[in-house]
Amino acid sequence: xxxxxxxxxxxxxxxxxxxxxxxxxxxxxxxxxxxxxxxxxxxxxxxxxxxxxxxxxxxxxxxxxxxxxxxxxxxxxxxxxxxxxxxxxxxxxxxxxxxxxxxxxxxxxxxxxxxxxxx
Amino acid sequence: xxxxxxxxxxxxxxxxxxxxxxxxxxxxxxxxxxxxxxxxxxxxxxxxxxxxxxxxxxxxxxxxxxxxxxxxxxxxxxxxxxxxxxxxxxxxxxxxxxxxxxxxxxxxxxxxxxxxxxxxxxxxxxxxxxxxxxxxxxxxxxxxxxxxxxxxxxxxxxxxxxxxxxxxxxxxxxxxxxxxxxxxxxxxxxxxxxxxxxxxxxxxxxxxxxxxxxxxxxxxxxxxxxxxxxxxxxxxxxxxxxxxxxxxxxxxxxxxxxxxxxxxxxxxxxxxxxxxxxxxxxxxxxxxxxxxxxxxxxxxxxxxxxxxxxxxxxxxxxxxxxxxxxxxxxxxxxxxxxxxxxxxxxxxxxxxxxxxxxxxxxxxxxxxxxxxxxxxxxxxxxxxxxxxxxxxxxxxxxxxxxxxxxxxxxxxxxxxxxxxxxxxxxxxxxxxxxxxxxxxxxxxxxxxxxxxxxxxxxxxxxxxxxxxxxxxxxxxxxxxxxxxxxxxxxxxxxxxxxx
Numbered sequence: 001x002x003x004x005x006x007x008x009x010x011x012x013x014x015x016x017x018x019x020x021x022x023x024x025x026x027x028x029x030x031x032x033x034x035x036x037x038x039x040x041x042x043x044x045x046x047x048x049x050x051x052x053x054x055x056x057x058x059x060x061x062x063x064x065x066x067x068x069x070x071x072x073x074x075x076x077x078x079x080x081x082x083x084x085x086x087x088x089x090x091x092x093x094x095x096x097x098x099x100x101x102x103x104x105x106x107x108x109x110x111x112x113x114x115x116x117x118x119x
Numbered sequence: 120x121x122x123x124x125x126x127x128x129x130x131x132x133x134x135x136x137x138x139x140x141x142x143x144x145x146x147x148x149x150x151x152x153x154x155x156x157x158x159x160x161x162x163x164x165x166x167x168x169x170x171x172x173x174x175x176x177x178x179x180x181x182x183x184x185x186x187x188x189x190x191x192x193x194x195x196x197x198x199x200x201x202x203x204x205x206x207x208x209x210x211x212x213x214x215x216x217x218x219x220x221x222x223x224x225x226x227x228x229x230x231x232x233x234x235x236x237x238x239x240x241x242x243x244x245x246x247x248x249x250x251x252x253x254x255x256x257x258x259x260x261x262x263x264x265x266x267x268x269x270x271x272x273x274x275x276x277x278x279x280x281x282x283x284x285x286x287x288x289x290x291x292x293x294x295x296x297x298x299x300x301x302x303x304x305x306x307x308x309x310x311x312x313x314x315x316x317x318x319x320x321x322x323x324x325x326x327x328x329x330x331x332x333x334x335x336x337x338x339x340x341x342x343x344x345x346x347x348x349x350x351x352x353x354x355x356x357x358x359x360x361x362x363x364x365x366x367x368x369x370x371x372x373x374x375x376x377x378x379x380x381x382x383x384x385x386x387x388x389x390x391x392x393x394x395x396x397x398x399x400x401x402x403x404x405x406x407x408x409x410x411x412x413x414x415x416x417x418x419x420x421x422x423x424x425x426x427x428x429x430x431x432x433x434x435x436x437x438x439x440x441x442x443x444x445x446x447x448x449x450x451x452x453x454x455x456x457x458x459x460x461x462x463x464x465x466x467x468x469x470x471x472x473x474x475x476x477x478x479x480x481x482x483x484x485x486x487x488x489x490x491x492x493x494x495x496x497x498x499x500x501x502x503x504x505x506x507x508x509x510x511x512x513x514x515x516x517x518x519x520x521x522x523x524x525x526x527x528x529x530x531x532x533x534x535x536x537x538x539x540x541x542x543x544x545x546x547x548x549x550x551x552x553x554x555x556x557x558x559x560x561x562x563x564x565x566x567x568x569x570x571x572x573x574x575x576x577x578x579x580x581x582x583x584x585x586x587x588x589x590x591x592x593x594x595x596x597x598x599x600x601x602x603x604x605x606x607x608x609x610x611x612x613x614x615x616x617x618x
Contacts, residue, residue, distance in 0.1 A: 029355045032539065033585065034376025034413045035275045035302075037353035038513045039463065048355075049362055068354070070539050070585070074512040078470065087459025090276055090302040091356045092332040097164070099148075101459035106470040106509070 003113045006058040006065045008082040012102060013061050015084050016042070019094050028060065028082070030067040031091065040065070040082055040102045041093040076118055081105045122222055122446040124152070125212045127307070130161035133169055133329055134313040136176035137322025143168035148331070150306060153219035153454040154445050156493040162306045165330035167338035170298070173326040174344040177269040177296035180323030185266045185294040189244040195319055196241035196288055200234045202315045207231070210308055214280055217307040219454030219495065220408055221445045232574060233284035236592065239576035240288035243594050257611035263604040266294030267346040270600060271339045273360070275351045276302035276456050277411040283309055285591045286349055287325065293600040298326045298345070300336055304457050332356070343367055347600065350374070351413070354585055372589025372599050374413060374582060376514045377542030380535040381405075381416035381571060382557065386549035388425045398547045401571045402433045406440055406499045409455050410518040414543030416571055418511055419522040420534055426524040434480050437499050442485050454494040455517060461495035464517030467510060468500060476504035476521070506534045514540075528553065532560045541583030545571040564590070
C-alpha cells in the first residue's frame with residue numbers, strides 16, 4: 001500500500017484548478033514564521049527558487065508540495081491535508097485575491113504510515 | 120467605558136504623489152472588521168500600474184527630499200507625532216475596528232508607541248554625526264551618509280500603525296522616499312494617517328498603495344525603480360522578496376517571526392512578593408494582542424521543582440482574562456484578525472491534542488453574544504506537552520501557550536535554542552549569574568530579562584536565524600536605509616611620482 005504525507009480536499013482542488021487555468025504551472029510551498037506563517041503558499045512554479053533544501057512532500061492534483069528541510073524535521077511525523085477557507089492572507093499566495101485562503105489540517109501519521117514514510 | 124464602531128467613508132484611495140487617487144484598474148476590495156465581521160469600507164485593489172505610478176512619484180521626489188536639511192525633516196517627523204497624538208482616540212478606535220484588538224491596547228500601547236517612534240527618529244537625526252579620520256598628515260577620510268533613494272516597505276496586520284511607525288520614520292529621517300503597502304486585512308490606520316499628515320510632505324515622499332500580495336506586493340518588491348525592500352511577514356514570502364531583490368542587487372531587511380521561549384527559573388518562587396506577581400503576568404503575556412505578535416512568548420519553560428506551583432498561578436491568572444467586546448476598555452482579549460487566522464489557530468489546537476498535548480485551560484473558540492457572534496474569538500489556551508511537538512515549533516499567532524518543564528540551566532538553554540527562529544526570549548530569575556549568562560546563551564535578537572513585551576524606541580529589535588536580519592526601533596535602522604559616501608581627500612600638493 002502506498003502512503004502519502006499530503007492530501008487535498010475536493011473544495012481545495014476546485015480552487016486549485018481555477019488558479020491553474022489563470023497562472024499555469026504551480027507549486028505549494030509551506031511557509032513558517034510570522035503572520036501568515038505556517039500556511040501553505042501557492043505560487044507560480046517559476047517564481048520560487050527551489051533546491052535540495054526543499055523537501056518534496058508529495059503531489060496534489062499535479063501540484064508539487066514543498067517544505068524546507070529544517071521545517072520538515074519538525075513536521076515529518078504529521079500528515080497534512082490542504083483545505084480552503086474564506087479569508088484574507090497577506091502574502092504572495094495566488095488564491096488571496098479570491099477572498100480565500102489555503103489552510104492546513106494536520107494529523108499524526110499512523111504507526112504504519114510512519115514506518116514506511118520515515119524509515 | 121465602551122466605544123462604538125467608528126464611521127468610515129464608503130471607499131478610499133491610494134495615496135500617491137501627494138493626493139488620494141482611485142486605483143488605475145478601478146477595482147476595490149471589501150475590508151471587514153474581525154470584531155463582528157461587518158463591512159468597514161472598500162480599499163483599492165491595486166495592480167502593477169498603481170505601483171508604477173507610486174514608484175515614478177517617489178523617484179521624481181527623491182533628489183529634492185534627499186537634500187532637505189535634517190532640521191526640516193526632524194521638524195516634519197515631530198509634526199506627524201503631534202498630529203497622531205492630537206487624534207489618539209480616533210486612531211485607537213479605527214485600529215481596534217480594523218484589527219480586532221481591545222481598545223485598551225490601542226489607547227495605551229499601539230498608538231502611544233507609534234507616536235514615540237516618530238519622535239525618536241526626529242531626535243536621532245539631530246544628534247548623530249558622520250565621521251572623519253585623518254589617515255596621515257595630508258589625507259582625510261570623510262564619511263557622509265546618503266539616502267538610498269526609494270524604499271519599498273511591506274508591513275503586517277498585527278500592529279498596523281505601529282509597524283508603519285517602525286518603518287516609515289527611519290526611512291524618511293534618512294532622506295528616502297517611500298512606497299508603503301499595508302496588509303490587506305488592515306488598511307485603515309495607514310489611510311487615516313495620510314488623511315492627517317499627507318499635506319505636510321512634498322508630493323511623492325510618502326506613497327501608500329493598497330492591494331493584495333500577488334497583485335500589488337510582488338510588483339512593488341520586484342520593481343527595478345526601488346532601492347531597498349523592508350519586509351515583515353513569513354519565511355516563504357521573505358525568500359521570494361530576497362530573490363526579487365537579488366535581481367536588482369538591492370539590500371533588504373527581514374523580520375520573519377519566531378517561536379519565543381519564556382523561561383522561569385525556580386528562584387522566581389523564592390518569595391511570594393511583587394516580583395512573583397510580575398513573573399506570573401510575564402507568563403500570561405502570551406495572550407497579549409491575541410497572541411498575534413512575532414515575539415509572542417508562546418513557549419513557557421518552567422523549572423521542574425516549581426512547575427506545578429508556578430503553572431497553577433499562571434492558569435489562575437489566564438482564567439481571569441476578560442474576553443469580550445473589543446470596544447470596551449475593560450476587555451483584555453479581543454478578536455483574531457481574520458477568519459483564516461481563526462481557522463488556523465483552531466487547527467493548531469487540534470494537532471496539539473493529536474500529538475498528545477494536554478489542554479490545561481481553553482482549547483476552543485469563544486462564542487460571544489449578539490453581533491460579536493460573527494467575530495473571530497478564541498479562548499486563551501494552555502497546552503502542556505514537550506518541545507518537539509509542532510505546537511512548540513510553529514508560530515500559531517494566537518492566544519495559545521505551549522508549556523513544558525526543564526531540569527537545569529543546560530536543559531533550559533538547549534530547549535530555548537531548539538527552534539528554527541531567534542527573535543525574542545524571556546528569562547526570569549532572582550539569580551544574579553543567570554540574569555547575565557542565560558540571555559547570552561540564547562540565540563535570539565531580543566532577550567527580555569525579568570520583563571517581556573516591552574518595545575521602547577532606542578532598544579534595537581531584530582532576529583537571529585530564520586527570524587531574519589536588520590535592527591529596527593533604533594538608530595541602527597538608519598544605516599539599513601542609507602549608503603555611506605566616503606570622500607578620500609588629499610591635502611598633499613605633491614604627485615605620487617609613478618607617472
